[in-house]
Amino acid sequence: MKVTGKKIEQVYSYAKERYAALGVDADKAVVKTVEIPVSMHCWQADDVGGFEVKEEGLASGGIMATGSYPGRARTPDEARTDYEQVLRLVPGTLRLNLHACYAETGGKIVDRDALEPRHFANWMNWAKHHGIHLDFNPTFFAHPKANDGFTLSHTDKTIREFWVRHTVACRRIAELMARKQGGPCVINHWIPDGCKDFPADRWTHRALLTESLDAAIANEKSVNKKLCLDYVESKLFGLGSEEYVVGSAEYYSSYALSRSIGYCLDMGHWHPTEEIYDKISSYLQFHKKLLLHVSRPVRWDSDHVVIFNDALRNIFLEIQRGRAWTRVALATDFFDASINRIAAYVIGLRATRKAILYALLDPTTELQKLEAAGDNAGRLALMDEMKTMPFGDVWGFLCQRAGAPLDHEWMGEVKKCEGNVRWHRHG
Numbered sequence: 091m092k093v094t095g096k097k098i099e100q101v102y103s104y105a106k107e108r109y110a111a112l113g114v115d116a117d118k119a120v121v122k123t124v125e126i127p128v129s130m131h132c133w134q135a136d137d138v139g140g141f142e143v144k145e146e147g148l149a150s151g152g153i154m155a156t157g158s159y160p161g162r163a164r165t166p167d168e169a170r171t172d173y174e175q176v177l178r179l180v181p182g183t184l185r186l187n188l189h190a191c192y193a194e195t196g197g198k199i200v201d202r203d204a205l206e207p208r209h210f211a212n213w214m215n216w217a218k219h220h221g222i223h224l225d226f227n228p229t230f231f232a233h234p235k236a237n238d239g240f241t242l243s244h245t246d247k248t249i250r251e252f253w254v255r256h257t258v259a260c261r262r263i264a265e266l267m268a269r270k271q272g273g274p275c276v277i278n279h280w281i282p283d284g285c286k287d288f289p290a291d292r293w294t295h296r297a298l299l300t301e302s303l304d305a306a307i308a309n310e311k312s313v314n315k316k317l318c319l320d321y322v323e324s325k326l327f328g329l330g331s332e333e334y335v336v337g338s339a340e341y342y343s344s345y346a347l348s349r350s351i352g353y354c355l356d357m358g359h360w361h362p363t364e365e366i367y368d369k370i371s372s373y374l375q376f377h378k379k380l381l382l383h384v385s386r387p388v389r390w391d392s393d394h395v396v397i398f399n400d401a402l403r404n405i406f407l408e409i410q411r412g413r414a415w416t417r418v419a420l421a422t423d424f425f426d427a428s429i430n431r432i433a434a435y436v437i438g439l440r441a442t443r444k445a446i447l448y449a450l451l452d453p454t455t456e457l458q459k460l461e462a463a464g465d466n467a468g469r470l471a472l473m474d475e476m477k478t479m480p481f482g483d484v485w486g487f488l489c490q491r492a493g494a495p496l497d498h499e500w501m502g503e504v505k506k507c508e509g510n511v512r513w514h515r516h517g
Contacts, residue, residue: 123450124183128446129420130422136164176432180436180439185225207266225264225277228257228279240295261310276419279321279323280325295336296341303345339360352378352381354380354383359383367404368408374417381418385424403449451484
């Protein structure tokens with residue numbers, strides 16, 4: 091039975107009263123939740139394949155999406171069609187986070203160090219038409235000059251210089267995107283350099299990475315750093331870099347802080363027993379801003395589809411309790427080729443938006459008042475009781491207000507599209 095708009099407003103009115111009794115303004119939380127931008131990653135639609143015209147000798151590892159569910163986007167137009175459906179099904183402000191390998195070069199081979207803004211003109215025009223902003227990423231994988239596992243930290247100077255040129259080219263693309271959209275473009279540098287087993291020399295690659303990053307970012311003067319916002323992203327391990335990753339958390343945190351650029355925390359790029367919510371207040375004592383990649387680690391894998399779980403809620407609760415919303419940028423980062431790809435997007439993005447709302451409905455002032463008074467039992471009781479507050483009624487009102495379908499309704503839209511279009515895609 092379809093829930094009517096009048097019924098949604100009725101249950102929301104009751105929920106609003108319940109939250110008001112705890113000093114929480116639900117109306118303000120709803121408004122702020124939809125205003126906070128979340129950057130949707132491009133690579134769920136096509137299984138991280140990209141659309142560049144490729145040469146022979148590409149690496150087959152480094153990044154891998156598992157599964158063969160029908161419907162992978164095979165062209166940029168198909169991907170954009172998928173993104174448009176996601177925009178209709180997810181409430182709130184979305185951006186699109188592009189990788190350099192999604193360039194459109196008119197059927198010609200253009201190597202990555204020669205990429206130009208014109209190769210992303212279709213993306214910029216599409217984004218302007220839909221009223222969304224773009225973010226960007228250099229692509230340091232699936233390339234002949236990345237086959238041995240090293241790029242910016244390679245011992246071969248010519249290879250390092252190639253990837254420095256690629257980085258500079260991407261930063262110039264990001265700057266033009268920012269100018270076109272009238273606001274900054276976040277550019278995230280994830281560099282998967284490392285090796286599978288114990289290296290005899292951990293020092294040289296990190297020294298070379300510093301040299302390359304300085305040349306491409308810190309000392310590179312042709313890009314406006316107020317328009318192109320640089321972040322560097324660490325990782326614990328990856329496929330082919332299980333023992334040693336050059337860009338570790340310690341390395342990139344130190345590099346970012348020393349060079350006055352941003353640091354990216356990915357939920358899945360840590361030890362399986364670590365949660366990143368406890369790191370946020372530590373890093374923001376010293377870093378001006380963080381980029382948070384919303385993902386879901388499961389054992390060794392870092393990029394499962396995001397769900398509305400404790401790990402996700404705790405991240406945004408930490409931001410809320412530190413009043414740090416203006417000091418974080420948010421982006422999703424997951425890919426699953428074993429289920430409908432649009433459904434994967436919608437599940438993850440709606441879960442992210444739910445977690446933001448959940449945090450904004452937190453009685454932070456009251457909790458911190460109890461804590462300051464030494465009433466730790468009262469604090470713990472209230473934290474636990476918040477889990478059974480009528481949060482879902484507020485979420486339903488938010489979806490209705492934003493013109494997005496309610497829970498239990500949006501999947502029908504996905505299945506309809508799947509039946510009409512997606513099963514006809516092959517390859």
